[in-house]
Amino acid sequence: MAEEAFGEAGTGRLRMAVQKKGRLADETFDLLKRCGLSLSQSKNRLYARVQEMPIDILLVRDDDIPALVAGGASDLGIVGGNVFEEERAGGRLGSRVPLVKPLGFSKCRLCIALPKEDTYSQPADLGGMRIATSYPALTEDWLEREGVKGATTVVMNGAHEIAPRLGVADAVCDIVSTGGTLDANGLKVAETIYRSEALLIGGPLEGEAKKVADALQLRIEGVQRSRDAKYVMLNAPRSAVEAISKVLPAADKPTILELAGTAEKVAVHTVCREAVVWEHLEELKRLGASAILVLDIDKMLA
Ligand code: PRP
Ligand code: ZN
Numbered sequence: 001m002a003e004e005a006f007g008e009a010g011t012g013r014l015r016m017a018v019q020k021k022g023r024l025a026d027e028t029f030d031l032l033k034r035c036g037l038s039l040s041q042s043k044n045r046l047y048a049r050v051q052e053m054p055i056d057i058l059l060v061r062d063d064d065i066p067a068l069v070a071g072g073a074s075d076l077g078i079v080g081g082n083v084f085e086e087e088r089a090g091g092r093l094g095s096r097v098p099l100v101k102p103l104g105f106s107k108c109r110l111c112i113a114l115p116k117e118d119t120y121s122q123p124a125d126l127g128g129m130r131i132a133t134s135y136p137a138l139t140e141d142w143l144e145r146e147g148v149k150g151a152t153t154v155v156m157n158g159a160h161e162i163a164p165r166l167g168v169a170d171a172v173c174d175i176v177s178t179g180g181t182l183d184a185n186g187l188k189v190a191e192t193i194y195r196s197e198a199l200l201i202g203g204p205l206e207g208e209a210k211k212v213a214d215a216l217q218l219r220i221e222g223v224q225r226s227r228d229a230k231y232v233m234l235n236a237p238r239s240a241v242e243a244i245s246k247v248l249p250a251a252d253k254p255t256i257l258e259l260a261g262t263a264e265k266v267a268v269h270t271v272c273r274e275a276v277v278w279e280h281l282e283e284l285k286r287l288g289a290s291a292i293l294v295l296d297i298d299k300m301l302a
Contacts, residue, residue: 013054014212016202017074020045020059024198027105028078032057034299035219054212063087069202070096075209076202076216078103082110082135082175084199089137101217103198104224108177110135110194112142113187115164120190123148126171132156132163133173142193161185218301226300230274234284234292235259238266243287247280248272271297 019025032039032050039048039057048057058074065079066087077098084100087093112131114120123146133139136153143151154169161181163169175196176182176189200220205213236244245254245268254270268289277284277294284292 015074017058017077019062081196098201101200106198111176112191129170132160132169139173226297231295234289237288240287
């Protein structure tokens with residue numbers, strides 16, 4: 001594969017920036033795979049080419065993605081909301097703020113945390129504190145909105161959690177996922193200031209680029225729709241079909257199939273969220289449902 005071909009104008013290939021490595025990267029590559037897209041990587045691992053669609057993937061650090069897209073160097077990007085909003089709040093996207101579509105994965109919270117022994121009841125308690133963070137713009141915006149007096153940010157690019165013990169800060173503002181890192185460092189959440197998930201950013205696009213981006217979005221939506229949905233099959237008395245359809249609400253009416261050798265029982269096939277099946281399992285059994293099968297759906301295209 002020719003290295004120089006990436007992002008060349010006029011090749012008609014859409015450019016999309018994604019994180020090179022990390023948790024977001026893993027989940028992004030998983031999404032692309034579930035969209036039926038396979039990547040061939042360049043030798044220098046700076047970009048990858050999608051085999052099935054005219055898309056080139058630029059592999060970069062996540063904090064560079066918003067500016068690459070806003071500046072037009074990349075048509076689209078997949079980036080954490082935390083990073084995108086920090087770049088926007090920091091005024092680094094200029095006037096061309098791209099469109100945003102939430103993708104529903106890589107969910108986490110941006111939290112202000114304090115040593116466990118500190119008492120905390122309200123934002124004013126943070127007054128005068130030094131807060132270690134790599135999200136100074138989001139943190140300062142929040143402090144201002146909450147009217148916290150005299151608090152300042154100390155920018156650190158990692159290991160925020162040890163800042164209070166080192167004495168370089170009184171609090172931290174960092175990403176919390178499971179909470180394990182805070183706990184291990186003797187810290188507790190005081191406030192959640194932003195809820196983050198992965199975003200597809202970019203556009204508005206025109207012409208061929210728009211066509212490719214729309215086709216990609218259609219595939220992503222198919223994957224999103226199928227994420228919580230399950231294909232449910234069960235056998236039930238014919239007389240209970242209506243009651244069972246009410247218990248398992250779906251976009252469409254269920255499919256009812258004859259069972260060999262009996263007129264009283266039928267097979268019911270439907271699509272619904274997995275949680276619904278768990279919540280109503282007892283009720284389904286009470287209505288006479290048997291042989292309940294819950295199957296994964298790979299994609300749901302419309
Ligand atoms: C993030 C964040 C915390 C940790 C939180 O760091 O900065 O340190 O994850 O996760 P937890 O609540 O599940 O413990 P990451 O590992 O992404 O690396 P970084 O700090 O170098 O960005
Ligand atoms: Zn960290």
